[in-house]
Amino acid sequence: MIGIMVGLTSFVSFLYMAGPYIRKFFAGGVCTSTVQLPGKVVVVTGANTGIGKETAKDLARRGARVYIACRNILKGESAASEIRAATKNQQVFVRKLDLSDTKSIRAFAEGFLAEEKQLHILINNAGVMMCPNSKTADGFETHLGVNHLGHFLLTHLLLERLKESAPSRVVNVSSVGHHLGRIFFQDLQGEKYYNRSYAYCNSKLANVLFTRELAYRLKGTGVTTYAVHPGLVQSELVRHSFLMCLLWRLLTPIMKTTSQGAQTSLHCALAEGIESQSGRYFSDCRKAWVSPKGRNNKTARRLWDVSCELLGI
Numbered sequence: 131m132i133g134i135m136v137g138l139t140s141f142v143s144f145l146y147m148a149g150p151y152i153r154k155f156f157a158g159g160v161c162t163s164t165v166q167l168p169g170k171v172v173v174v175t176g177a178n179t180g181i182g183k184e185t186a187k188d189l190a191r192r193g194a195r196v197y198i199a200c201r202n203i204l205k206g207e208s209a210a211s212e213i214r215a216a217t218k219n220q221q222v223f224v225r226k227l228d229l230s231d232t233k234s235i236r237a238f239a240e241g242f243l244a245e246e247k248q249l250h251i252l253i254n255n256a257g258v259m260m261c262p263n264s265k266t267a268d269g270f271e272t273h274l275g276v277n278h279l280g281h282f283l284l285t286h287l288l289l290e291r292l293k294e295s296a297p298s299r300v301v302n303v304s305s306v307g308h309h310l311g312r313i314f315f316q317d318l319q320g321e322k323y324y325n326r327s328y329a330y331c332n333s334k335l336a337n338v339l340f341t342r343e344l345a346y347r348l349k350g351t352g353v354t355t356y357a358v359h360p361g362l363v364q365s366e367l368v369r370h371s372f373l374m375c376l377l378w379r380l381l382t383p384i385m386k387t388t389s390q391g392a393q394t395s396l397h398c399a400l401a402e403g404i405e406s407q408s409g410r411y412f413s414d415c416r417k418a419w420v421s422p423k424g425r426n427n428k429t430a431r432r433l434w435d436v437s438c439e440l441l442g443i
């Protein structure tokens with residue numbers, strides 16, 4: 131026991147001492163695009179904190195009109211003021227969007243479509259991880275409901291505007307955790323067996339499959355789409371799990387900052403010449419290995435149909 135404690139303490143001390151060097155190693159790719167976005171319209175979900183906030187900040191710095199779509203307007207306004215001050219771009223707006231409630235998603239889309247005639251970049255970034263076994267307002271399992279179905283409906287409602295604004299892009303923030311996920315149609319919402327870690331991974335696999343099928347359906351429209359793993363990023367994502375909070379704390383020295391975590395989303399939103407990679411999965415600003423389950427066209431099509439059925443669209 132003492133040996134384990136000493137070993138663990140030495141390991142953690144090593145991580146902290148070597149932290150800056152290790153972090154550099156794990157920092158991953160950097161979005162090198164110099165594209166400027168004056169006149170372009172962008173929506174980033176969950177942009178009041180974490181990776182989403184950094185993504186929104188970078189896009190605002192490039193001159194875009196940025197919509198922060200988030201649950202908590204007060205937190206959103208505080209992020210927006212910070213972004214406006216840092217970028218000198220006053221065109222940063224906050225709009226209410228709760229992805230765990232289809233009424234809120236429809237209200238957001240209705241309001242957005244009424245005020246903006248164009249949409250060039252949609253970043254489906256918001257996410258929940260390991261929250262207790264709970265349901266959304268519409269009775270969906272929370273991870274599937276927020277991470278997959280919520281963004282599925284949002285994208286569906288904004289799709290015509292994206293097509294009218296082509297070339298345009300949809301970026302779905304997934305995770306390397308999709309490798310552990312599975313889509314089991316007989317128990318899609320974990321009613322027979324539930325594990326909150328797997329529920330998260332399943333929803334992230336759904337993001338990868340949604341991206342694949344969306345790309346297929348959007349061929350020839352000028353709208354392209356990408357799934358992203360941002361890296362292991364120091365954020366509030368693990369807030370629902372004490373153990374994960376502890377692990378996140380221990381791993382701090384080797385984790386990406388939120389700004390580093392935003393790079394692959396930015397790459398997929400901005401890089402020129404990646405249109406032929408529509409539907410693919412990216413990590414560290416380049417195409418990455420996707421789980422075989424994430425490459426199954428039959429599952430992708432069936433998940434699309436089941437999602438439409440669940441959402442009544």
Ligand SMILES: NC(=O)c1ccc[n+]([C@@H]2O[C@H](COP(=O)([O-])OP(=O)(O)OC[C@H]3O[C@@H](n4cnc5c(N)ncnc54)[C@H](O)[C@@H]3O)[C@@H](O)[C@H]2O)c1
Pocket residue numbers: 175176177178179180181182199200201227228229230231255256257258259276303304305306359360361362363364365366367368
């Ligand atoms: N942090 C990591 O290491 C990591 C790794 C892989 C993937 N990701 C993914 O990156 C994305 C961003 O996560 P993050 O790390 O910045 O975490 P975060 O918790 O800081 O940000 C998540 C955002 O989603 C918002 N959100 C949650 N539920 C919502 C709802 N019902 N409606 C609207 N917004 C909601 C939160 O308010 C928050 O702004 C997530 O999709 C996450 O799954 C993160």
